[in-house]
Amino acid sequence: MSQRPLSSAAPLDAVAADLPSAAAATPASARLGSIRLRLALAVVSVSLLLVCATDALHLRYQMQQQLAFEVGQGSLPGRDEQAKARGLVYQTSSDLGVGRNDLGRQSEALQRNFWREQLPAMLWRDLSLVLLLSLVLIFVLDRMLLRPLQPLRRLASHADTFDSTLPPPQEPLQAQSQPNELARISHSITRAQQSLWLQLQEEQARAEQLRLEVSRQQEALRSAEQSLAQKNLELGRLSRIDELTGLANRREFDEGLRREFKRAQRQRGHLALAVLDLDHFKNFNERYGVAAGDAVLARFAQLLSVRFKRDTDLVARLGGEEFVALLPGFGLDVTQGLLEQLREDLRELKVPHEGGVSGRVLTVSVGLAAYSPAHPYLSPHALMQAADEALYIAKHAGRDRLSLAASSGHP
Secondary structure (H helix, E strand, O other), X not given: OOOOOOOOOOOHHHHHHHOOHHHHOOOHHHHHHHHHHHHHHHHHHHHXXXXXXHHHHHHHHHHHHHHHHHHOOOOOOOOOHHHHHHHHHXXXXXXXXXXXXXXXXXXXXXXXXXXXXXXXXXXXXXXXXXXXXXXXXXXXXXXXXXXXXXXXXXXXXXXXXXXXXXXXXXXXXXXXXXXXXXXXXXXXXXXXXXXXHHHHHHHHHHHHHHHHHHHHHHHHHHHHHHHHHHHHHHHHHHHHEOOOOOOEXXXXXXXXXXXXXXXXXXXXXXXXXXXXXXXXXXHHHHHHOXXXXXXXXXXXXXXXXXXXXXXXXXXXXXXXXXXXXXXXXXXXXXXXXHHHHHHHHHHHHOOEOOOXXXXXXOOEEEXXXXXXXXXXXXXXXXXXXXXXXXXXXXXXXXXXXXXXXXXXXXX
């Protein structure tokens, strides 16, 4: 653990950096048990070493005393035992003429006898002393060193399983009676844990607020996306639909003409194209007004939709009073009959038109061109140009009539 003190005001990342990195790998109780075991082994080893060393010195001294006593026994009676031993040794080695070899052999024999007599009692006594001394030292060290680490063990044990729903941790009572560095560290870590708990509560509250805000923003975004999709669909529809009549506009018609012309070429089929223009419609607007003219355009568009209502038929307003009908699969005869019926339907409406061609009713002029294997056109533009030329001929021939393109011929 870092040596700098912890406090309740320590930042979350600083406190987390001070915790042992091995807390996630090994349970705290197992680590504390390992410390206890190692401490007990060390205490036993030290106690055994001390007791054995003390007994060895003591027994060596006793053996020397007994050796001196045995060697000099009876030579100098009446003196103090210790003084006699020393005196006898000196006399034996100098005055009595005893040889060094005899003294050595006598000394070894006395040592063997001494160890044979004293060793069992010494071992039992040493074992008892070692056990007693080890228990006392282990108890003292456990009280002084390991018990103050209990708060650290609990903190490390719950570092990875911290439950924010539990109340903040309380400072241990034994920390109040530990006026040492471990007690201060335990106190600091407890306060740091309390600070972490409070910070976690605040972060969870902020996270919940952010989650609700994100949910609201996502809902608003979905609504905006749906509205945008609807607007795009509406815009796409308006970009292809004439607003006044509801028919296809020029852009939609051009795409349809290219598509159907390629299909007719590929399948060697028929494709009829009619261009329709209301006669003297500009005079109609000047006499009856633009609103009346718009109503007439819408009504004529309805007639076209009713007359050409197949799924493959395409009716469009090119602009102003000009309309067009694209009829795949129809030849000149069938298309010409449908267009004549359309002209009769418009007359039956009896739309008043004082500046009209005849009868003082609104009429229409039609130019018709048709693609067929017998009379093909080179391009969609060529087919459209042929229908426009036919309409031009119908207008110069007096209007209120249908004119066929010169190159179309008859099937």
